Amino acid sequence: RLYVGNLHPSVDxxxxxxxxxxFGKVTKLxxxxxKTGLLKGRPRGYAFVEYATAADAMNALATAHGRPLRGRKLVVTFAHQAPLDQHGAAPRARKQVTDAGRPTALSMLKT
Structure with a gap:
């Protein structure tokens, strides 16, 4: 999965x-x-591309990175994934720690 950034707004x-x-068979784009705001509905300036094989992805990365497209140099890198721990599992979201001594808003409403 490749990240493709610095896309000109006219690129579709x-x-x-x-x-x-x-560079090879694209399986997903x-x-x-x-989604909101003044730019709602307009492209964000980046996309993700997936290939059928890792070799095709490597070829695209090596060839397309820095290549000009409509006046801008493409930024092509591997998409970031959450780092895996020593057992190969993705980290879980941290639980929020609350102050045990402080009353909650709900308990204050009840009294």
């Missing part, structure tokens, strides 16, 4: 598929859009 899914299909 079709253009990205044309560029990255040259995640295109992200702003």
């Amino acid at each position: 899914e079709y253009t990205l598929l044309q560029v990255f299909s040259k 995640d295109w992200l859009f702003h």
Whole structure:
């Protein structure tokens, strides 16, 4: 899974598929859009591309990183994943610790 960033706002899914299909079979393209705010519905400027083989992904990474596309140099890296612990498991979310001596808002309402 590759991260593709620094995309010009005029780049669309079709253009990205044309560029990255040259390196191998693209199995998935995640295109992200702003969900709220003034930019709602507009592209976020990055996407994720998955290939059928790791060799295709490596080829795309080596060839496309730094390549200009519509006036901007592409940033292509491996997508970050949560680091695994020594047993190969992803870390769990930390539990929030509360002050045991402080009353909760609910208990204050009851009195």
